[in-house]
Amino acid sequence: MSLPPVRPVALSSLPTGAHGRVHEPLLDEESTSLLHALGLSVSRRFKLCKTGEPCIVQIGATRIGVSRAVAARILVVPDGPGGA
């Protein structure tokens, strides 16, 4: 029996130290392009280093700071049962 797929949640709702993958950034085109250029693109695996303001995400060796408002608009799939 397979586990049900994990539903995407906002990046801002994850706890510090959580790992996951980007599902969909619900941001304007310019911000989405910038996140993509920094490495935070769809399906990329990340580690959430710090929650709050700012929210700090690590992709590979790149650390990206995003405001809480931006983090609330990035949908991610956290690692875990059915998610990783």
Place this chain on the structure above:
Amino acid sequence: MTAARVALLGNPNTGKTSLFNRLCGTRAKTANFPGTTTSARIGHARVDGIQSLEVLDLPGIYELGLKSPEARIVRDVLSGEDRAHYPDAVIVIVDAANLARNLVLVGELLTKGLKPIVALNMIDVAARRGWTIDASALSKRLGVPVIPMVVPRGLGVDQLRATLGQVLAKKDIGSLFSNPLANIYDPVALAESVMTGQPVADALTERLDRVLTHPVSGLLAFFAVMAGLFWTLFQLAAVPMDLIDTTFAALGSVVTTYLPAGPIRDLLANGVIGGIAGTVVFLPQICFLFFLISLLEDTGYLARAAFVMDRFLRPFGLPGHAFVPLLTSHACALPGIMAARLIPDRRDRLTTILVAPFMSCSARLPVFALLTSLLFVDNLFLAGLAFAGCFVLGAVAAFMSALLFSRTIVKGRARPMILELPSYQVPSIRNALMTARDQGLSFLKTAGTVIMAICVVMWWLSAYPKATPPAEAVALRAQAATAAPAEAEALVARADALQAREQQTQSFAGRMGRAVQPVFAPLGYDWQLTVGVLTSFIAREVFVSTMAVLASDQSGGDAKGVIAAVRDMPRDDGTPVLTRATAASTLVFFVLAMQCLPTLAVTRRETGRLRYALLQLGYMSGVAYAAALIVYQALRAAGVP
């Protein structure tokens, strides 16, 4: 090959500026890219076989396809749209510790058919994080030369020069370039295929980020860093500024002593030397500020500080980055406006530049000191409170104006806060020195020439036409000729004061004051106060000396001191010029008005548009006039004399 050009590009925070400085040393200049206010550093490097090699330091970008102005500049240069900067070769600097992300840009260049030389920098940082990168394998996969480097230590620079010489001379090119073997559209897989090792967690960065971006400890750290920065700035800049002041004063004395009296001597001593001094005196502050900011930026801290301040400034339409320019403007708006270059978004930068002169600068201090002491003659506490209130009023005006601008003339969606947080590192003194030198020269070349011209013109308006000495002054001098030495000195001083007042009254500036006075009448100003306001456009502190000169014939020479003399100045009808209501109105006017033509020159240069300088002048003067009018009329209505 006799002459060639190489373009240097890469992601931000990859050590591009360090590499540029290594290649070019001090042989660099700063200019703007065509049609933009983005500065380009252009230097000259020595490479075997090339007589003259120009190195163009392009703005740092993450991807060519981004919509930012910086990405557009890079696209224009690489496509040949910007013909003046089209390169013969391209070096792309890649951060080995962030390989996958940096390879996106390399892939874009290859896709466009460009064959760059890859400078694989920070291999030491990658090694500390547990990664070894096979540069040779990466070179084969990309089909371009890859040079492992540690730029701050000079490692790999010679190899880069040699490869560059080979590429430009088109010598044995086949050994350097081939068709890419890897899928350049998948930078993650490409990076992983050339990296070996086990990643080591960067515990120090984790800990520092937790402290430096925390709502409380981050704020405390920010204020500590800023206090340190500005304390150091004032300590370092004070000595050369005093030295410049003294040197130019001495030079003026030499000219006055050795040249015969006349217009040439006046022009040299007061116009030219005064104008150069008025420009050069800002240089230490500008150089030291950029030196310190460059050090701070190199450490990686500024990106964290931007987040800490963003939550306080964003509600007013300003970005977190605006804090440094606004704080610097408390010293002087000139370096403050130049420091706005730190702000990545053009809209945010423009808003910051437009409101920065509201912050009370040091030139306003003598005016505040004079007027607050006139307002509260017998109450030092209230005078001190009013003094502090001037700073608060300036800051409130700046934030409210920023809010207004961000919703009107610089309207647009606020750029969401998304920043790369670069690794913490030891800053490069060499880079900071180069930055300070570049910014200082750039200031002298562009703003400096305008500022000097303004100073000369304003001097001329105050010094001409030459007034006939008043009869009383002539009589006093005649009396001094036969008096005892001590008495003669006092008589000559009195005669000088009378003559200076006559000159001030009869000069073009004085006549303009009388002509413009009706405009300022609703604020309670007579012609003397209007002349004081008009001449303070040279620099605000000139108000005090102008008022002192105008007050001199009522003061009996220097016996009463400036404050008492100005306080007792009568209008033509015998009533005091500065009542409590006019003093309050003048104080508010000086807090808010744009009375600094050098600042307008710098605004015009930094925004690239005269209209923004004119907007700043019109807006600030309008706000100052309206606020001063309200204060004067309200106080008069309340029965305050």
